[in-house]
Structure formats: structure tokens, C-alpha cells
Amino acid sequence: MYPDLRGRTALVTGSSDGIGAEIALRLSIEEVEVIVHGKNPEKVERICSKIREASSNKSRVHQFVADATKPEQISRFFETKMPQIGKLDILVNNIGGIPGIKTFEKVSDEEWYDTFTLNVMAPVRFTRLALPYLKRSAQARIINLGSAASMQPGVNNPHYLAAKTGLVNLNKYLSNDLAKYNILVNMVCPHTIKGGAWFRDIRNITNNTGVSLEQAAQQLENSVKIKVPLNRVGTMEEVANLVIFLASNSASFINGECIFVDGGTKRSIF
């Protein structure tokens, strides 16, 4: 537990499912007032009620329904709802990802633009709008979700990899620029995690090959864990653990870092 987090307010983008939902739940256990964001209102409400149940209604929770690729939808929340909430201490730029798996020659211009819109421009826009609030916080944090592949490209999805690498640079830039306001900016870079996109990947394998969901899950697990020195796939909890630590006062002198949650998969010393 991190008592210094109690009573702080956090916005976790893309928190109605996957890793973001896990982060939102964990923050609420620390008695952080959480803003749950997603595109689908039912999914946002589902996580909000899970948070209310888990905290016996002790943690306040807010709904933020907006398509992160539509700037006017993001702005509307900051214009209408944020003044009522009144404060923000932690921004977790969790949203990101790609639909499907493609090699360079299969990725269209439109897919390149869409991927940059979700993985780079969404964090840019959320950060810009959150800054007036973060500047007034006594313990301000921006935590960006990168990927182990931000630093070491794999064989697929060059558009996603390039976007996440761009975010590494932005992470460093913001950490330098915002230090004068005591806003700490760090990045969490997971290797493939059992959660979020993982379940879509299993369904894709099933659809493409006709194997059962159980067989697809086993295939995926085997193909991932062989790359990991710890010989297993990481969990959403293990990603959330680092995010919570970085949000806390225990991480008060960590700034501009890009920290891997990858079981040692990144082999390089840089």
C-alpha cells in the first residue's frame, strides 16, 4: 500500500478493459479517485461498478466516454466534467495498440495514420488538456504505456513499433520540459502480457487456423514464453504494480525513465 496516494485523482485512458482496467482497479484500492475512460459506455460502467464494489463505495469514480481518436470528444470532457472534478494528480496514458498482425508490405497509409493517432496523438492530446490540472498538483505524474518493442522491433507491425518509439522520445522530452513544475514523467514498457490484446490474439489464431480457443491459447503462450528468460508470460498485475509505484511518492526521484516489465526479454544493456 502507498498511503500518499490516498485522495489523489487519476485519469487512466483506455481503462474500461485490459491493462488500463487493472491499473484503474489497483489505483482505487489505494483510495485514488479514478476517472475510467473508454469508448463503449457499458464497458466503462462495468469497471466503475467493479471499483465501487471492491471499495464498498469508498472510492469515488467517474466515467469518461470518448473516442480517443476524436479530439473534440476528449476536449468536451475536459470542458464540461473536469471543472466539476476539479483536480488531477495522475495521468496514465495507457491507450494504444493495433488491430491484427501485419508485416511492413501489408500496412496501408491509412493504418499508419490511424496507429499514430491512437498511440501518439491520443497521449499528446490527453497530456495537453491535463497539464493545467497537473501543474497544480503536489504529486503530479504522467505515466505512459510503451512496449518492450519500443526499443527492440519485432518482425511485425512496424507502424505500431514506430509509434511506440516516438512515444519514448516524447516521454523523455516531457520529463525534461515539465520537471520545472515537478511533474514526473515515466514510461512502462511491457512485453506481451496475458490480458487486453492477448485475448483478441487468441481469437485471431482460432479464426485464422480453425484450432480451438484452448489450443490457440497454448500456441500463443508457447510462442511468447520461449522469448522470455523467466520462461513465462507476464500478467496485468505485474504491469499495474509498476504504474502504482511510479505514481507514488516512493518514486519521487525517478523521472524520464522507460522501465521494462518483460521478464528480462530485452537483451541489450542500453
Ligand SMILES: NC(=O)c1ccc[n+]([C@@H]2O[C@H](COP(=O)([O-])OP(=O)(O)OC[C@H]3O[C@@H](n4cnc5c(N)ncnc54)[C@H](OP(=O)(O)O)[C@@H]3O)[C@@H](O)[C@H]2O)c1
Ligand atoms: N497487452 C499487451 O500484451 C501489451 C504489451 C505491450 C504494450 N501494451 C500496451 O499497453 C497498453 C494497454 O494494452 P491492452 O492490451 O490492455 O489494450 P486493449 O485491451 O486494446 O485496450 C482496451 C482499452 O482501450 C480502449 N480503447 C481502445 N480504442 C479506443 C478509442 N479509440 N477510444 C477510446 N478508448 C479506446 C478500450 O475501450 P473500448 O473497449 O470501449 O473501446 C479499452 O478500455 C497499450 O498502450 C498497449 O500498446 C500492451
